[in-house]
Amino acid sequence: MLLKVENLVAGYGKFEVIRSLSLEISKGESVGLFGPNGHGKTTLLRCISGLVDARSGDVLFQGENIKNHTPGQIVDMGLIHVPQGNTLFPRMTVLENLKLGAYSRRAWEKRLENISRVFKLFPRLEERKSQYARTLSGGERQMLSIGLGLMGVPDLLMLDEPSLGLAPKIKDELGQAILEIAQSGVTLLIVDQDIELLLGLCQRLYLIEKGQVSLETEEEEGIQQQEVLEMYFGRVAQ
Amino acid sequence: MTIDFERIIAILVSGLVSGSLYALMASGLSLVWGTLGMFNFAHGALVMLGAYAAWYFSNPAGLGGGLLLGIPAAIVLIGVGGYVLYVLLVKPFVGRPGADLIVIITTIAGATFLQNGVQVVFGPRYKQLARVLTGEVRFFNTAVGFQDLIVILVAPTMLLLLALFLKRSKLGLAIRAVEQNYDSAQLVGINAGQVYPLTFAVSAILAAIAGILLGGLFFILPTMGSEPLLRAFIVVVFGGLGSLPGTIIGAYIIGLIESISGFFLTLYWAPVVLFAVLIFVMIVRPTGLMGRE
Numbered sequence: 001m002l003l004k005v006e007n008l009v010a011g012y013g014k015f016e017v018i019r020s021l022s023l024e025i026s027k028g029e030s031v032g033l034f035g036p037n038g039h040g041k042t043t044l045l046r047c048i049s050g051l052v053d054a055r056s057g058d059v060l061f062q063g064e065n066i067k068n069h070t071p072g073q074i075v076d077m078g079l080i081h082v083p084q085g086n087t088l089f090p091r092m093t094v095l096e097n098l099k100l101g102a103y104s105r106r107a108w109e110k111r112l113e114n115i116s117r118v119f120k121l122f123p124r125l126e127e128r129k130s131q132y133a134r135t136l137s138g139g140e141r142q143m144l145s146i147g148l149g150l151m152g153v154p155d156l157l158m159l160d161e162p163s164l165g166l167a168p169k170i171k172d173e174l175g176q177a178i179l180e181i182a183q184s185g186v187t188l189l190i191v192d193q194d195i196e197l198l199l200g201l202c203q204r205l206y207l208i209e210k211g212q213v214s215l216e217t218e219e220e221e222g223i224q225q226q227e228v229l230e231m232y233f234g235r236v237a238q
Numbered sequence: 239m240t241i242d243f244e245r246i247i248a249i250l251v252s253g254l255v256s257g258s259l260y261a262l263m264a265s266g267l268s269l270v271w272g273t274l275g276m277f278n279f280a281h282g283a284l285v286m287l288g289a290y291a292a293w294y295f296s297n298p299a300g301l302g303g304g305l306l307l308g309i310p311a312a313i314v315l316i317g318v319g320g321y322v323l324y325v326l327l328v329k330p331f332v333g334r335p336g337a338d339l340i341v342i343i344t345t346i347a348g349a350t351f352l353q354n355g356v357q358v359v360f361g362p363r364y365k366q367l368a369r370v371l372t373g374e375v376r377f378f379n380t381a382v383g384f385q386d387l388i389v390i391l392v393a394p395t396m397l398l399l400l401a402l403f404l405k406r407s408k409l410g411l412a413i414r415a416v417e418q419n420y421d422s423a424q425l426v427g428i429n430a431g432q433v434y435p436l437t438f439a440v441s442a443i444l445a446a447i448a449g450i451l452l453g454g455l456f457f458i459l460p461t462m463g464s465e466p467l468l469r470a471f472i473v474v475v476f477g478g479l480g481s482l483p484g485t486i487i488g489a490y491i492i493g494l495i496e497s498i499s500g501f502f503l504t505l506y507w508a509p510v511v512l513f514a515v516l517i518f519v520m521i522v523r524p525t526g527l528m529g530r531e
Contacts, residue, residue, distance in 0.1 A: 049425060075427035083425060089418040092411075100415050103408070104427035152426060 001060070002027045002156055002187050003048070003079075008057035010047040017043040019211035020057065025156070030188040032198035035208035041191045042084055044208070045158050049081035050074045061156070075104045078155035082145050084164065084191075090134035094125055097133050097144055101151025110153060118147040121177050139170035143177070150181065157181065158189040163197050175200055247380040249497050255386050255455070256469075257493025258393030262448040263466055264473035264485045265397060266441035272417045272480035273437045274332070276341045280323060281470070282463030283349040284442045288316045288449025289458045290356055293365045305368060313446050320442020323348060324435040332434065353460040364457035367450070389451045396447055397486055403440070404482075413437050417480070476516055478529025488527055 003025040010018040017040045025031050033041050046052040048059055050071040059067045061079050089097050098118060102111035119126040122143040128136060133144060142162055149157050162178065163171045175197050182188050182201065192198050198205060207215040263285060270278050289312075294300035296308025303311070327344040331337040371384040404410040415423040416433050423430065445463075452462060469492065477488025492512060499511035519527065 051421060051424060070429065071424040072427045072429045075425065081425050083421060089415050089422065091418055092414065096411060100411055100423075100426050100428075102426075103412065103415075108408070148422075148426065 001025070002029075002062060003189070004058075004060040005044075005048065006058045006060070008044070008047065008059065009055040010043060010052050011055065012043075012052070016055075017211050018047060021208070021212050022057075023206055023213055023216075025187060025189060027155075027187055028185065029204065030182045030190065030202045032202035032205040033189065033191045033208055034193065034195055034198060034205060035214075037193075039209050040211040041208050042160055043211075045081055045083075045160050045189075045191060048074075048158065049079065051081075072104070075152055076106055078106065078153060079158070080149045080152040080154035080156070081158045082149040082160060082162070084160040088133040088136075088141060088144055088148070091132055094129045094131055094133060094136070094144060098125075098147055098151050101148035102153075104152055107151060107153045111151065114151050114153070118150055121150075121180060122147060139166055139174065142166060142170075142174060146174075146177070146181075150186075154186055156187045156189065158191075160191045161193065162190065163192055163194045171197065243378050244380045245501070247377055247382070249501050250494075251382050251386055251390070252500075253494035253497035254390045254490070255493070256496055257490035258389050259448055259452060259466060260469050260473050260493055261397060261486045261489035262393050262444050262451070263470040264477070264489050265400060265482060266444035266448075267470050268474050268477070268480065268482055268485040269413070269444075270437060270441045271474065272482075273413055274328070274434055276328065276338050277345075277471070278323075278328075278438070278441070279342055279345040279467070280327070280349040280352065281345075281441070281445055282467030283352040284316055284320060284323070284445035285449040285452065285463035285466065286356065286458075286460060287319060287352060288312050288446030289367070289453030289462065290360060290365070290449075291315050291446070292450045292453060293367055293458055294360075296368060297365070305370060308367075309450055312450055313443055316446035316449075317439045317443045320438040320440075320445070321435045323442070324438035328438070329435070349463075356460045364459050365453075366457055367453040369454060385454050389455065392447070392451060396444065400440075400444065401482070409433075409436060413440075472512070472516060476519060476526055478526030480530065481526070481528040484526060484528030491527075 001024055005021060005023050008018050008021045009016060021040070021044060035041060043052060047054050050069055050073070054067045057067070058065055061077060064077070066074055066077065066079070089100060095115070098115050099111055102108050102114060107114070124140055125143055125147060128140060133141065136144060146159065146162065149159070159178070162174060166174065171194070178188070178190070178201055188201070190198060190201060205217045206213050263281065267278065267281050270276060291312035292305070292308040295303050295311040296305045327348045328341050331340045331344070334340070369385055370388060374381040374383045375387065404414055412423070412428045412433050415426070415428055416430050420430065448466070449463070452466070456462070473489045473492055474485055476492060477484035477486070495512055495515055496508050500508040503511065
């Protein structure tokens with residue numbers, strides 16, 4: 001088991017957002033999280049990566065309990081979180097952004113070879129390498145965000161809403177790149193609203209509702225889109 | 239009043255000297271503001287300490303090591319001092335609600351403490367640093383003191399080094415990253431708790447250099463940092479909060495405004511002109527010359 005979340009509880013102030021949530025990810029898997037907005041998907045990722053404190057429960061990564069470790073320690077272990085929306089350093093060039101992605105001790109020495117790896121995956125970033133991040137288009141920004149994650153030499157890469165606000169064509173392009181990342185041996189945890197994208201990328205899906213896993217699809221079953229939509233909307237309509 | 243070439247050069251030199259000193263001080267303030275979102279009111283005290291430290295290490299009445307010892311020793315000492323200042327006066331409040339206001343009070347308290355402490359240790363008599371070079375050069379028949387020339391040349395050199403440090407070094411990248419996106423900085427593994435005190439140290443080094451230059455021009459006394467600190471605050475607001483290029487350009491503009499208005503309208507009126515320009519800029523561009531929304 002690469003990542004094991006057990007009975008995790010987390011929130012902000014008086015509000016409990018994650019309520020006793022458990023899930024597991026094995027090495028080499030791609031796992032998707034979906035569900036309505038405001039039900040804790042992003043908070044779960046922020047809690048795993050150390051940005052939000054866990055109130056109880058455990059987060060095990062590669063067998064070690066990383067609950068309430070600092071984000072820096074967690075990054076150093078190879079668990080990289082690519083947050084939602086504009087996550088970049090806007091007044092820095094594409095190249096500087098990528099360099100920062102390799103800030104951790106485990107990644108800094110390999111930064112040059114990893115930059116060329118990212119450029120191979122996203123040739124458009126190489127064309128823009130001296131441009132400030134804030135001048136990039138939405139799709140390019142998303143590519144750069146994922147590139148930043150790759151620069152950290154991830155064992156587990158968590159992507160929060162990679163397809164948010166993207167045109168269908170760019171979404172496809174990005175999906176292809178994410179598939180290539182998975183095939184290179186990186187374990188993925190992907191949060192997205194676009195179930196089609198998740199179905200194309202993931203072996204397993206979790207439905208997150210009210211801070212808990214309310215449904216989980218089994219690996220062998222194969223996932224039918226209709227099935228997923230039914231259980232998703234069926235639940236919400238109750 | 240006739241305006242001849244000599245006078246123009248004199249006005250220019252005096253404007254560039256104050257502009258240089260303001261730029262050094264204000265860039266340190268701006269760096270801390272950009273990264274922590276806080277104003278360090280003890281920045282003027284660090285300028286003053288830099289001058290005293292250089293005097294103590296160099297002057298025969300102190301350790302007598304000459305400027306070759308005094309200048310580097312002061313820079314190192316005040317750099318460490320900035321780090322300690324952060325740990326004592328800022329760190330306990332980081333992340334608390336209202337921290338920016340609390341830190342104004344704690345750093346004012348620290349500045350008062352340092353000013354009076356220096357008064358007790360070194361006594362009330364004014365000090366002065368030995369000059370690196372005495373004498374003057376002549377430009378178009380106008381004498382320009384070497385000390386002025388040193389200030390005019392050293393400040394841009396230091397600011398260039400600062401820019402290179404922020405652009406090229408790993409720590410410099412981390413400082414800018416924390417400034418631009420705190421969450422994402424954490425997610426690439428930057429520990430803001432380590433970056434903050436180092437930002438203070440870099441800012442203190444700039445203050446120390448300003449103090450050493452100031453101490454070679456004027457007398458060294460416990461309150462010598464207060465007046466330039468006020469100017470530096472104006473510069474930071476004028477240039478645009480958090481923008482280093484804006485701060486530097488703003489510093490030179492304000493230095494020149496002061497010297498020009500001081501010459502034509504007497505020194506008494508210079509602050510009036512200065513604030514009138516500041517108010518005008520704030521009305522037209524509320525974010526300052528190069529500030530962001």
